[in-house]
Every structure is written in C-alpha cells, then in structure tokens.
Amino acid sequence: MFIKKLLRSSNAALLFITIAVTLLFYIFNNNYLNFDNVRNILNSMSFVGVLSVGMTLLLIGGEVDLAAGAEACFSGVVVALLINAGVPWGLAFFLTVLFGALCGLINAFFINKLGFMSFIATLGMMSVYQGLVTVITQSKNIQIPEQGFWVIGSISLWNVVPLAFIIMLVLMIAYSVVLSNTNFGRSVYMCGGNRHAARLCGINPKKISTILYVNNGVLAAIAGVVLTSRMHTASPAAGSSGAIDAITAAVLGGVSFLGGAGGMSGCFIGILLLNVFNAGLTAVGFPSYWQIVARGGLLVLALCLDFIGARSRRLALERE
Amino acid sequence: MEYFLEFKGIRKSFPGVQALRDISFRAEGGRVLALLGENGAGKSTLLKILAGDLSADEGEVVLGGAPLSFSSPYDAIKAGVSVIYQERQLIPAMSVMENIFAGALPRNSFGFIDKPRLKKDTQAIIEKFGLPIDPAAPAGRLSVAYQQMVEIMKAYRRGSSVIAFDEPTASLAEAEISILFKLIAELKREGKIVVYVSHRLAEIFQITDDIVVFKDGALVKTFVTDETSEPELIRAMIGRDIGDTYANLSRNTEYGETLLEVRNLVAKQVKNVSFSLRKGEIIGFAGLVGAGRTEVVRALFGADPMISGEILLEGKRVEFKSPAEAITAGLALCPEDRKEQGLVLYHSIRDNVSIPVLSKIRRFFFLDRKAESALAGGIVDKYSIKTPGIDKIVVELSGGNQQKVILGRWTSDQMTTKILILDEPTKGIDVGTKAEVYQMMCDLAKQGFGVIFISSELPEVIGVSDTIYVMRGGRVTGCVHRGDATEESILSLAMSDTVKTERGDAK
Numbered sequence: 001m002f003i004k005k006l007l008r009s010s011n012a013a014l015l016f017i018t019i020a021v022t023l024l025f026y027i028f029n030n031n032y033l034n035f036d037n038v039r040n041i042l043n044s045m046s047f048v049g050v051l052s053v054g055m056t057l058l059l060i061g062g063e064v065d066l067a068a069g070a071e072a073c074f075s076g077v078v079v080a081l082l083i084n085a086g087v088p089w090g091l092a093f094f095l096t097v098l099f100g101a102l103c104g105l106i107n108a109f110f111i112n113k114l115g116f117m118s119f120i121a122t123l124g125m126m127s128v129y130q131g132l133v134t135v136i137t138q139s140k141n142i143q144i145p146e147q148g149f150w151v152i153g154s155i156s157l158w159n160v161v162p163l164a165f166i167i168m169l170v171l172m173i174a175y176s177v178v179l180s181n182t183n184f185g186r187s188v189y190m191c192g193g194n195r196h197a198a199r200l201c202g203i204n205p206k207k208i209s210t211i212l213y214v215n216n217g218v219l220a221a222i223a224g225v226v227l228t229s230r231m232h233t234a235s236p237a238a239g240s241s242g243a244i245d246a247i248t249a250a251v252l253g254g255v256s257f258l259g260g261a262g263g264m265s266g267c268f269i270g271i272l273l274l275n276v277f278n279a280g281l282t283a284v285g286f287p288s289y290w291q292i293v294a295r296g297g298l299l300v301l302a303l304c305l306d307f308i309g310a311r312s313r314r315l316a317l318e319r320e
Numbered sequence: 321m322e323y324f325l326e327f328k329g330i331r332k333s334f335p336g337v338q339a340l341r342d343i344s345f346r347a348e349g350g351r352v353l354a355l356l357g358e359n360g361a362g363k364s365t366l367l368k369i370l371a372g373d374l375s376a377d378e379g380e381v382v383l384g385g386a387p388l389s390f391s392s393p394y395d396a397i398k399a400g401v402s403v404i405y406q407e408r409q410l411i412p413a414m415s416v417m418e419n420i421f422a423g424a425l426p427r428n429s430f431g432f433i434d435k436p437r438l439k440k441d442t443q444a445i446i447e448k449f450g451l452p453i454d455p456a457a458p459a460g461r462l463s464v465a466y467q468q469m470v471e472i473m474k475a476y477r478r479g480s481s482v483i484a485f486d487e488p489t490a491s492l493a494e495a496e497i498s499i500l501f502k503l504i505a506e507l508k509r510e511g512k513i514v515v516y517v518s519h520r521l522a523e524i525f526q527i528t529d530d531i532v533v534f535k536d537g538a539l540v541k542t543f544v545t546d547e548t549s550e551p552e553l554i555r556a557m558i559g560r561d562i563g564d565t566y567a568n569l570s571r572n573t574e575y576g577e578t579l580l581e582v583r584n585l586v587a588k589q590v591k592n593v594s595f596s597l598r599k600g601e602i603i604g605f606a607g608l609v610g611a612g613r614t615e616v617v618r619a620l621f622g623a624d625p626m627i628s629g630e631i632l633l634e635g636k637r638v639e640f641k642s643p644a645e646a647i648t649a650g651l652a653l654c655p656e657d658r659k660e661q662g663l664v665l666y667h668s669i670r671d672n673v674s675i676p677v678l679s680k681i682r683r684f685f686f687l688d689r690k691a692e693s694a695l696a697g698g699i700v701d702k703y704s705i706k707t708p709g710i711d712k713i714v715v716e717l718s719g720g721n722q723q724k725v726i727l728g729r730w731t732s733d734q735m736t737t738k739i740l741i742l743d744e745p746t747k748g749i750d751v752g753t754k755a756e757v758y759q760m761m762c763d764l765a766k767q768g769f770g771v772i773f774i775s776s777e778l779p780e781v782i783g784v785s786d787t788i789y790v791m792r793g794g795r796v797t798g799c800v801h802r803g804d805a806t807e808e809s810i811l812s813l814a815m816s817d818t819v820k821t822e823r824g825d826a827k
Contacts, residue, residue, distance in 0.1 A: 181686045183678040190675055193664035200623060200653055200661055201675035201729070202644040260666060 014253065014266065018273040025280030032283045039160050043230065045275040046164035047072075047239065049268075050223035052246040053171050054216030056267040059250055060179070061212050062192035062259030063111070066122040068220045069242025070129035071103045073235075075224030077133050080142040080234035089149040093225055100221025103129070104214035111213070112206040126243070133236045142234040153230025164226045171219070176264035188212065193260030241295075248299040249274045257306050274298065323349035323384050325482050325513045330379035332365055339365045341538045343379070347530070349481070352504060352514040354524045354545070357534030358557055358778065358811070363517050365537075367486055370515070371403035372396035383482065401482045402475030406490055408467045410474075412460025417442035419459045420474045445473050449503055465496030472503050483507055484515035489523060490610060501527050519608050519815055521550050533557055551808075554815075558778065558807040565755050566783030572600045572765040575786075578635075579770040580739055585629035587619035591794040593629075597739065602761060602771040604785025606778060607814045612794035613774045614656055617741045621653045622646045634738075647676055650738035652730035654745055656774070658719070662726050665715040669707060669725055670696040672714050677734040699728030703760075720753030727760065731769070740764060741772040746780060758784050778807045790814050 026032045051068050058065055065071075075096050082092035103125075110121035144150075156162040179185035190198040191205045199205050223242070228234045247257075253270025255262025277298065281291045330343040340362045347353040355363045368374040370381065372390030380387045383399065390396045396403075410419045417438050418425070426441065428434040442455040451469055453462065459470055468488060475483050485504075489497050504527055507514055516528055524531060524545070531543040533556040540556050576599025585593045589612045597603050605613040618624040620631065622640030631638050633649055640646040643653070655661035663672055674681060674692050681691040696710035703724040707717060714722055723745055730737050742761065746754045761784060765771055775781045781788055782805045790798040790813040798813040 181689075183682055183687055186671065186674070186678055186687060189667065190664050190671070193667050194661075196655075196661040197664050198675065200621075200643050200655055202647040203675065203678075204642065204644060260664065 014269045014273065018269060018276055021273065021280065022276050025276070025283055028280075029283040032280065035160055037279065037283070039156060039162060041275050041279045042160075042165040043162050044279070045271055046162065046168040047223050047227045048242060048245040048249060048274070049165075049168035049271045050171060050219055050226065051239075051242050052249045052267050052271055053168075053175050053264070054212075054219035055243070055246040056250045056253075056255050056262065056264060057175065057179070057188060058212050058216055059247070059255045059257060060192045060259065060262055061188040061208060062195060063118045063209055063212055064122065064247070064257075065104075065107060065213065065216050065220075066119065066243045067103070067107065067126035067129055068122075068216060068246055069239040069244070070126045070133070071100060071217055071220035072224035072227065072242050073237075073239040074103070074129045074133050075100050075221035076228035076234040076238055077137055077142065077236070079225045079228055080144050081136075083144055083146050083149055084142065089146055092149075096225055097218055097221045100217040100219070100224075101214050102217065103220070104217025105210075107217070108210040108213040112209055130240070137234070137236045139236055141236070144228070144232055144234070149229055150232055151229070152226055153228075153232075162230075164230060167222070167226060171222075172264050172268050179264055184208075184211070189260055191259075192256075241292075244299060245274065245295070248295065248302055251302040251306050252298070256310065257303060258310050323481065323511065323513070325384075325515075326382040327366070328380050328382060330366065330369065330376045330381070332369065332374065332376050339537050340369075340376070343534075343539050345532050345539060345542055347482075347513050347515060349513050350508055350511045351529040352508055352516055352527055354528040354531045355515065355517045355534065356519075356524065356531055356553060356557065358776075361534035361557070362537040363534055364486070366534075367403060367484055367515075367517060370396070370401060370482070370484055372401075397478060397480070400478075400480045401484070402478060402480040403484045403486065404468065404471050404475065404488060405486045406488075408464070408471065410459040410467055410470060413458055415456050416453055416459055416462070416470055417455040419470055420445065420455075420477050422474070424478075445477060449473065449476075449506060451499070463496070465492050465499065468492070468500065469503060472507075476507070480512070482513045482515065484517070486517050487519065488516075489518060489520060497523070521553065521815055524553075525550070550812075554808055554811055558811060565758065566779075569758055569762050569784070571762050571786075572602075575600045576768060579633070581630075581632040582616075582620060583630040583632070585616060585619060585631070586627040587615055587624060587629075588627075589615040589794050590619060593791075593794075593796050595789050595796065595799070597770040597772060599738075599768050599770055600765050601787065602765050602773055602785050604781040604788040605772070605774045605791060606781040606788055606810050607776075607791035609776055611791040611814065613791050614743055615794070616791075617653060617743060617772060617774065620646075621651055621741065623653070650736050651741065652676075652735070652737045652739070653741045654723070654726045654730070654743060656743040656747070658722050658726065658747075659715075663714050663722060666713055668696075668711045668713055669700065669705070669717075670710045672725055673699050673729040673732065676729065677732070680734050695732055695734060699725070699732055703728050718753075719747075719749045720756065723749060723757060724760075727764075731764065737769065739770045739772065741774075743774045744776065745773070746775065746777070754780070778810055782807065782810060 031037060051072060055065065055068060078099050079092050079096040082095060083089050107122055107125060110116045111118050153164060157166065179188065187203050187208050190203055191208045195205050224239065227238055249270035250262065250267045251257055252273055253262065253266030253268070255267060278291065278295065281294060325347040328344050330340055332340040343366060355366065357363050365374065369376050372393045372395050375390065382388065388399050390399070420442055421438060426434040426437045439455050446453050446455065453466055453469065459467060462470065488500060492500060504514055518524060528545050531545055531548065531553065533540040533543070533553060535557060543553070578596055578598050580597040583594050593616050595603065607613050615624065619626045622642045622645055626639065638649060640649065659665060670692055673696050681688045681695065693710060700707060700710060705721045705724045707721065714725055717725065730740060746757055749757065758780065761771055761773065773781065773785055782802065786802055788800045788802065788805050788810065789796050790800065790810055792814050800809065
C-alpha cells in the first residue's frame with residue numbers, strides 16, 4: 001500500500017525512486033555514470049521513449065497498440081530499402097512516416113470500423129508486420145551505406161546528449177502541451193475516462209481513436225527511422241519488445257491501463273526509470289537473459305499497482 | 321400442504337433507502353405465488369435475498385421448517401432454491417444436456433463424462449415436460465423461450481423445491497408463454513413452491529394462486545387470486561401520499577410554439593411512437609422499466625439508430641446520426657445512469673461541464689482555461705453545487721450534486737440547448753434534493769426550455785409533467801394531462817394488456 005501511494009501520489013516520488021536506483025547502481029559500478037554509459041542510456045531510451053509518447057496517448061484514450069514495436073521495425077526496413085534504392089534520405093524519412101500513418105490507419109480500421117478489441121487487432125497486426133519484415137529481409141540485416149542518413153542517430157550535444165534524445169524530449173514536451181492544453185487532448189481524456197458519457201456529450205470516440213492510432217503509427221515510424229539511423233542498419237529483430245517496453249514505461253509513470261488517467265511527465269520518468277534499471281542490470285553484470293525476466297517483472301508490478309489503484313477507487317465508489 | 325417457504329420479518333436497507341421493511345409471508349408447496357408491485361417496491365430485492373445474492377439485515381427465510389442461511393448463490397442452489405432471471409444464465413456454446421447437468425455431469429468408471437447416460441437422463445427430463453428440444457443442440461442456438469425452458473429443466477434437475485421467476489414473459493411471444501405456463505403447471509403439480517414476479521396482471525390471474533402486493537418496500541396485503549380483481553390490486557399498489565411537494569411547485573403556465581414533433585418513430589424496442597413538445601412545456605414519459613422510454617429518447621438523440629419515422633425540430637425535418645449532431649441542433653440528454661453514461665467520474669467538475677463546449681472555449685489552438693474556469697464557476701454558483709471548488713472530482717459529489725453538474729453542463733450560456741431530456745433524474749437522490757430537482761425543472765420550463773422527463777416513479781411523473789405519455793411494450797398506450805391523471809389511470813395504461821388507442825391529439 002505504501003509503495004502504491006508513493007508511486008501514485010506524484011511524479012516527484014517516482015523521480016526520487018529513479019535517482020535512488022541510479023545511485024544504487026553507481027555504488028556497485030562506478031563506471032555507470034561515465035559519459036559513454038550515460039550517452040548509451042539516453043540513446044537507448046530515445047527509441048522506446050518516442051514509442052511511449054504514442055502509447056501514452058493511446059492508453060489515456062482507452063486504447064493500446066501492441067504492434068507499435070513491429071511498426072517501428074517495419075518502418076526501419078522501409079526507410080532502408082528506400083534509401084538503398086536511391087531515394088534522398090529526407091524524402092525517404094517522409095515517405096516512411098506516411099507508411100507509419102498507414103499502419104495506424106489499418107489498426108483503426110479493424111478497431112473502429114469492424115469493432116475488434118484493440119488488443120486482438122493489434123496483436124494480430126504485430127504478427128503480420130513481423131512476418132512481412134522477415135520475408136522482405138530474408139531475416140538478414142540491411143546495411144545503409146548512405147552516410148548522410150547516419151547523422152540523425154550519431155550527432156550529440158556536448159558529446160553526451162544525443163540528437164535522438166532531443167527529438168524524444170521535444171516530442172514529449174509538444175504532446176504534453178497537446179494533452180493538457182488543447183481540446184483534442186481533453187477529448188482523449190474524456191474518451192478514456194468514460195466513452196459513453198463522452199459520446200453523449202458530442203465527442204466522436206471513433207474519430208478520436210482513429211487519430212490516436214494514426215498518430216501512434218507516425219511516432220513508431222519516427223522511432224524506427226531514428227533507431228535505424230543510429231545503427232546504420234535495418235535489423236529485422238530491432239524493436240521487437242518496443243510495445244511492451246513502451247507500455248511498461250507509461251504504466252510505471254502512472255498512465256492507467258484502464259484509460260483516462262496519467263500524463264506525459266509521468267511517462268518521461270517511467271522511461272527514465274525503465275532504462276536506468278535496464279542499463280544498471282548490465283552494468284552490474286546481471287545475465288542478459290535474466291534481464292528480460294526482470295523487465296517483464298517490472299511490467300507486471302506496474303500493472304498490479306495500476307489495477308490495485310483502480311480497484312480501491314471502485315470499492316470506494318461502491319461503498320458510497 | 322406441509323411444505324412451505326416462509327419469510328419472517330425480513331428487513332434490508334441500502335444507504336439512504338429502506339428497501340424492505342419487515343416482510344413476512346408464506347408460500348405453499350404446490351401453489352404459485354405472485355409478487356406484485358411498482359418499480360422499486362422491493363420485489364427484486366426480496367428475490368435477490370432468496371437467491372443468496374444479497375443478505376437480509378434482519379429476519380430469516382425458512383424452507384420446510386429449517387431456516388436458510390446463504391452467503392452465496394451457490395448455497396441457495398444447494399438448499400434447493402433456483403431463481404430464473406430475465407437474463408439467461410446458460411453457457412451458449414455448450415449443449416442443452418451439458419447445461420442442464422452443469423456441475424453434476426454423470427461420470428463413467430474412467431472418470432470421464434458419461435455421454436450416453438447424460439443424453440438419456442436429459443431426454444427423460446425433456447420428455448417429462450413434453451418439449452421439442454434436442455439434448456445435443458448448443459443452448460445458444462435455441463430461441464429465447466426455449467433457453468428459458470432449459471433453465472427451468474436445470475432447476476428441476478437440481479431437485480429444487482423452490483423455483484422463482486423474475487418477469488419470465490418479458491421477452492416471450494404469446495405462443496411461447498403458453499408453453500411456459502404448461503411447465504409451471506407441471507412444477508406445481510409436483511408440489512414445488514413457485515414464486516412468480518410479473519407486471520402483467522392478466523398473466524397473474526391466469527396462473528397464480530396467491531398474490532402478495534408490495535409498495536415502497538413494505539408488504540401491503542396478501543390476496544387469494546380467485547377472490548380479487550384487477551382494480552383491487554391496482555388500488556393496493558398505489559395510494560401513496562403525494563403530499564405537498566408537487567402542490568408547492570412554482571410552475572410555468574405559458575407555453576410557446578411547438579419545438580419538437582416526433583412522428584411514428586421506430587427503433588430498437590420502440591414501435592411507432594409519436595409525441596410533441598412545446599416551448600416551456602414538461603412532458604413526462606411514464607411506464608414500467610423496459611417499456612421503451614429510454615430507447616425513444618436515445619433514438620431521438622442520435623445515440624441509437626432510428627429505423628424509421630420523422631423528427632421535426634421547430635418545424636424543420638431533422639435526423640441525427642450522432643449525439644454530436646443532436647447537441648448542435650439544441651438537444652441535450654441527461655442519461656438514466658449518471659455514473660455509467662453521464663459523467664466522467666474520476667475527472668473534475670470543470671472537465672465534466674466543458675465537454676460539449678470544448679470547441680467554443682479556445683484561444684487559437686489552445687484550450688482557454690480561464691474561460692473554462694469561469695464556465696464551471698458559474699455553474700457551481702447558479703445551481704449552488706456543494707463543493708469546495710471546481711477541481712473536485714465528481715465521483716466524490718453526492719448524487720444530487722452530480723445531477724446538478726449534468727444539468728449545468730447543458731444549460732450554461734455557452735450552450736444553445738432548447739430541449740432537455742432527463743432520464744430518471746431523481747434516481748438515487750434523497751427526498752429533499754428530489755424536490756429541488758423538480759423545482760429546477762419547472763424553472764427551466766419557465767426559461768423556455770422544452771423538457772422531456774422520463775421516470776418510473778408515478779407520483780413524480782404525474783406531479784411534475786404537464787402532459788404524460790404512457791408507454792408499454794415499446795408503444796405509447798395513452799396521453800394524459802396532469803389534471804386528468806391519477807396513479808390508477810396511468811398504472812392501468814402502463815400494465816394492462818389491452819392496448820388503448822391514443823386519445824387523439826390530447827393537446
């Protein structure tokens with residue numbers, strides 16, 4: 001109960017936990033906070049970070065996209081193919097973003113036109129995208145010789161803060177404004193909080209949901225392109241755990257899996273905690289396969305806290 | 321008969337409501353006992369206590385001399401009590417025989433399900449009741465009526481000595497009802513105790529032996545069916561003291577031009593409904609739960625599809641494909657279930673009142689928070705909502721204040737609402753606040769709103785509305801002015817099986 005309150009009460013508490021975890025790992029391994037490692041943490045954070053922006057919006061609106069990671073991976077492959085076919089990298093980036101939007105539109109079609117549960121529709125699409133990527137790449141990495149494209153993933157400010165991280169930060173700030181200061185943002189909260197009531201008040205929940213999925217597809221494409229640029233390579237295995245990580249980060253940050261609650265700042269701290277934790281496990285020499293178990297455990301823990309919170313709110317309502 | 325079910329001094333209260341007060345009566349084996357009463361009279365609560373869904377605060381239920389104590393529906397079944405609800409409780413993908421024997425499937429010597437025996441035993445029960453049902457058919461494929469028969473056979477197979485029905489004929493056609501009655505007669509012949517809850521008086525006279533009438537959670541009187549009459553039962557069900565609440569309302573007397581005219585509206589559970597509403601008028605929709613009143617306004621509001629019919633708004637033909645279109649045209653709906661459909665519970669008063677005007681309170685791309693605060697603050701003042709501030713989460717407000725938040729949402733200066741639809745606005749609200757809500761409705765009428773008021777509580781529909789439409793089974797069975805309306809006349813229109821033709825255009 002205490003931990004639940006601490007996690008729920010404010011982002012400050014979560015930030016405090018993050019700092020404590022960081023210091024703990026630093027005590028175990030003094031190299032944990034050197035420039036190279038910090039840059040690595042920020043770099044790997046930015047991929048899941050961009051994904052979690054779209055995921056946070058979806059979750060607040062009462063939706064979810066389990067295919068986000070696969071969409072990012074597919075987008076990486078698409079951008080690589082385009083560039084290797086001679087398309088200028090800027091244009092290739094733009095076309096890939098359109099491709100991401102299309103992926104989102106497909107999800108939205110299944111969910112809003114055909115009435116599938118978002119879980120099922122996006123789980124199915126995840127498999128489809130992963131399969132297509134395997135077919136297209138023959139399970140091999142696609143190298144990108146075009147050095148101009150590498151820029152997005154390799155520049156960093158003062159040699160510590162990578163451009164990818166700045167992109168993530170800018171997106172988070174922009175979407176934070178969208179969520180709390182625009183009609184659209186408010187509509188997302190209302191749909192996630194009570195879809196029926198929102199509809200009877202004149203909001204079109206299907207339209208909101210469609211926008212959220214398209215938006216998520218665009219963000220997944222950006223995440224995929226940035227990752228590909230950093231690696232100079234499109235890998236069919238990249239980002240396979242992207243959706244899970246993004247959900248973990250968002251829910252850790254207080255975004256409710258049941259919709260209607262949470263915010264971008266919580267999501268940011270969730271991402272920070274998740275990555276500090278992951279990198280820390282590596283730094284202290286925790287076996288890499290076990291790290292997957294630890295990450296899954298973290299998601300389950302975050303969901304437990306979310307559901308316990310929701311249940312105690314519901315019980316409070318029934319007692320009334 | 322020595323075998324009987326007896327209720328002794330049952331009391332049950334929910335926060336703010338005394339649902340059952342000191343209920344005592346006895347149901348004999350081999351007889352059918354009817355529970356009769358208006359909505360909210362306490363029949364369902366009693367049935368839930370019998371089924372083990374709820375436990376009584378005081379009193380006991382005695383079956384065949386031994387007191388029953390249930391802590392769950394499972395206990396009730398074990399003790400021999402089966403309640404058959406309106407919603408079917410079968411597993412649709414499983415076969416009829418598996419459903420009938422659920423929880424007690426016969427096993428062979430290997431410990432597997434003994435299918436031949438299962439089929440044979442099921443066939444025996446089906447034949448006993450003389451029904452054309454295939455034991456191997458999936459239950460979900462059967463018609464609603466036969467699914468109900470399967471439930472009855474399930475109760476019979478369990479050896480239940482008490483079988484209670486909650487409005488079993490609500491969704492059955494005439495022919496199916498006669499099969500049901502044959503089954504009930506068979507149960508009766510076997511000496512079972514049958515408890516039958518229904519609103520249909522004709523049925524009650526057809527199959528029951530005893531009638532217990534409830535009103536406001538109390539037992540009014542027990543009748544022997546053969547010795548009573550329809551008017552006597554209706555008199556027993558009503559006759560509550562209406563008091564001065566309604567006499568003291570300050571009403572609107574000036575009606576303007578016709579705002580809304582609905583002609584031959586057909587939608588799901590709505591059959592050919594017509595009515596009209598003038599500026600400054602309050603029209604009431606009376607009827608029993610499930611009469612189709614909510615469905616009428618949902619179809620009108622664009623929340624559910626309209627199959628056919630015409631809607632004229634200020635003389636112009638309109639059709640709303642979504643609530644958004646209806647709102648733009650000047651309609652507003654305060655839905656039946658405040659918590660499920662009216663409010664976004666875990667958000668603030670501010671968030672809740674601004675939803676329909678989000679596109680109006682903006683500055684460039686951004687939400688104008690100042691305008692939003694002013695809007696919410698204005699509503700809190702105007703309706704004197706009891707709250708420390710506009711950022712209070714609505715779930716923490718009382719029912720009455722929640723209702724005011726919804727009313728405020730639709731009547732703010734930012735809105736262009738002309739027609740307010742209130743579906744059961746006083747549900748779960750204490751008596752004092754109810755009077756406040758009635759006066760609010762009258763005030764809104766004075767301001768020129770047209771008000772559509774749906775309520776299952778007869779006194780309030782009669783006391784507040786200027787014109788009352790009575791619905792039954794999806795149709796309007798009558799239209800009565802307040803002056804001419806009595807609880808008796810409305811109730812007989814709402815319950816009686818003979819559909820009265822509309823009394824012309826009563827206006």
